[in-house]
Amino acid sequence: MADPKGFLTTPREEWPRRPVAERVRDWNEVYVPGALLPIVGAQAGRCMDCGVPFCHEACPLGNLIPEWNDLVSREDWRAAAERLHATNNFPEFTGRLCPAPCEAGCVLAINQPAVTIKNVECAIADRAWEEGFAPPVPPDRLSGRTVAVVGSGPTGLAAAQQLTRAGHTVAVYERDDRIGGLMRYGIPEFKMEKRHLERRVEQMRAEGTRFRTSTTVGRDVDAAELRTRYDAVVIATGATAWRELPVPGRELCGVHQAMEYLPLANRVCEGDLDSSPLSAAGRRVVIVGGGDTGADCLGTAVREGAASVTQLDIYRRPGTERDEDAEPWPTYPRLYRLSAAHEEARDLRTAPVAEADARLFAASTLRFTGDGEGRVRALCLVEVDSARRPVQGTERTLPADLVLLALGFSGPDPGDGLVARLGLAMEPRGTIARGPDFATNVPGVFAAGDAARGQSLIVWAIAEGRAVAAAVDRFLIDAPSRLPAPIGPYDRPMTA
Template sequence: MADPKGFMTTPRQDWPRRPVEERVRDWNEVYVPGALLPIIGKQADRCMDCGIPFCHEACPLGNLIPEWNDLVSREDWRAAADRLHATNNFPEFTGRLCPAPCEAGCVLAINQPAVTIKNVECAIADRAWEEGFAPPRPPERLSGKTVAVIGSGPTGLAAAQQLTRAGHTVAVYERDDRLGGLMRYGIPAFKMEKHHLERRLEQMRAEGTKFRTSTAVGRDIGADELRTRYDAVVIATGATAWRELPVSGRGLTGVHQAMEYLPLANRVCEGDLETSPLSAAGKHVVIVGGGDTGADCLGTAVREGAASVTQLDIYALPGAERDEDTEPWPTYPVRLYRLSAAHEEARDLRTAPVADADARLFAASTLRFDGDAEGHVRSLHLVEVDARRRPVDGTGRTLPADLVLLALGFTGPDRQDGLVDQLGLELEPRGTIARDAAFATNVPGVFAAGDAARGQSLIVWAIAEGRAVAAAVDRHLTGSSTLPAPIGPYDRPMAV
């Protein structure tokens, strides 16, 4: 604890964002480059080095937060990077994309703004790359065992890196043409520029991990063939089966799933396309769904030059303060009004004049879509709902809509490639892959991790799952393992 009074003398200061008018004209990250390092030492000083650090419990990775806060405050960046990488394979990802449940569990957050843990993490990760503190770590010897990892999202990459470093020969299979899963084609570049991903992939290649892109297991290569070829298989395909909205007019042209829209915008940024076939330019856009995916659609539509953008959230407008009765400290307050970068942009640019706050209409439920004579969507009809999602009489309204994006979440793994059925995997009632306490499926030698088995979750849980399943696979192959297993398959976030 470098400054015992830091939490009393230093106010919270977040990484400043670039001006809205500037950043909506490009796809670069929203933060001011270089503005974090000058402030981060004092922010780390605010950490109280609690006797019982609840940030540890709130983070499924078990990040050693007070330790690296202290090291940052003392400007010992090498030691801070070592402590950070001891529990997290990809801190530059979580430092940009994780909603920071650790900050919700910060003891200081009981009655003050929490320590900027996420910003400190990001500063350490970026400094580690700048100073060469994240070199490849190839194994000293090979085990002779082989592992196939299906899926190159954060779970698959974490599992692959851990198993490669343990000495196993690992190949990662990805059905897309580029690696990264949703980090590549689902997350917009303004939230995380892709060079962060490329840098880690190069590190993994140097360590010995093999990658097979444009290969859908179950379609391009049989699942049974893969199982025969490798000593173990890890399924980390994510939960990509999206939820539908079964209302009248769903089949109209112009009504699309968010994950049909976002990948195309990302491909424009990658240079694959000049413009997206689903570009929001000049269109009235309505996003159905109030979560992070909806916010990603919002920021993307604003940058594409939409005529208007409105986001519908079926929940009521949340308060600005934690509800201690329903979501007490140190749990993560889901129902809390937060202003993401995309919502800040929409608010300042007034993309949705009818919105309750920023671009959002709260307690709003979609009734139907109407189209023109050519079968293209032109309007969305909605109604206000109460806390039990029952329509409130007299609250119906119509919004112009040339493009509707459905961001309603995901239910489980996509079964279209045939992987699940070819292996004969047992599923949970909600559609996720069933597994036991050792992450093993009903098929010998086949393990499941991440959203494919847990269900839709956060990136920090995805990485924790990857690290934990790697320990389970290592134990299966060798009889024992020294790899860390931060969580079990049945662990869940802290809740009341």
């Protein structure tokens, strides 16, 4: 504990964002470059080095948060990077994309603003790259065993890196033309610039991991044949089966899934397209869904120059303070949070019908209506109560030229043939069934990440990747694994 009074004398200060008017004109990350390092040492000094650090339990990776907070406050960046990478393969990803359940579990958060754990994590990761503290770690010798990892999202990449470093020969199969999965084409550039992803992929290549892009297992490569070619297979395809909205007018042109829209904008940033075929430029956009994917659509539509953008959230507007009865500390509370995209929508007044930012809360879609050419022109909604029942007399209509459905995902896509060809057993909710060792009903085939857990956070995805790697390693060497296993397949976030 570098500063015993730090939590009393130093107020919480977060990484400042660039002015809205500036950042919406480009696709760069929203934060002020270089503004984190000058403040992060004092912020790390607010950590109380608790006797029972609940931030450990709130984080499925078990990040050693008090240790690296102390090291940062002492400016020992090399040691801080070592402690951070001991539990997290990709801290620059989580430092930018994770909603930080660790901060909700911070003991200081019982009655004060939590330590800025996420910002400290990001600062360590970035400093590690700048100072050369994150070199490739190739294995000392090879085991002679081979593993195929299907999917290159955070789970697949974490599993592949762990298994490669353990000495196994690993090939990662990705159906898209670039590595990264959801982080590549689902996460907008303004949330995480893809240079961070490219840097990790190059590190993994230098360690010996092999990548096979533009290859759909189940279509381009026979899934059953893949199992015979490798000693083990890890299914980490994510939950790509999006949830639908079965209401009248869904078939109208202009109603699209969020994951049809976001990848096109990312491809423009990659230089593959001059402009998106689904660009929001000049259009009245309505986003159905109040989660992070909806916010990503919001920020993207703003940058594309939408005439207006409104986001519908079926839940009632939460409060700004934790409800100690319903969501006691250290659980992750549902609060009114202003993401960068919502801040932009508020300042630019993209949705005049909304109260504060672009969101309409307690709103449920009834139907879409179109013009004579089959194009969507309006969305009819109704207010709902806490049980999601329509409130009589609250129907209203919003003009809409582009509707984006951001309703989440249920499990792996059954249409690619992977699950059927391998003969994998499924859970009733649409995810891959697995046992306590992450193994499926098919010998030598393991499942991890959103494909088996269901839609979750990036920090859980990386934890799953690390844990399944330990299970696969045990299977391959027929002995206890030296790889860490931070979670089990049935572990879940803390709830009341």
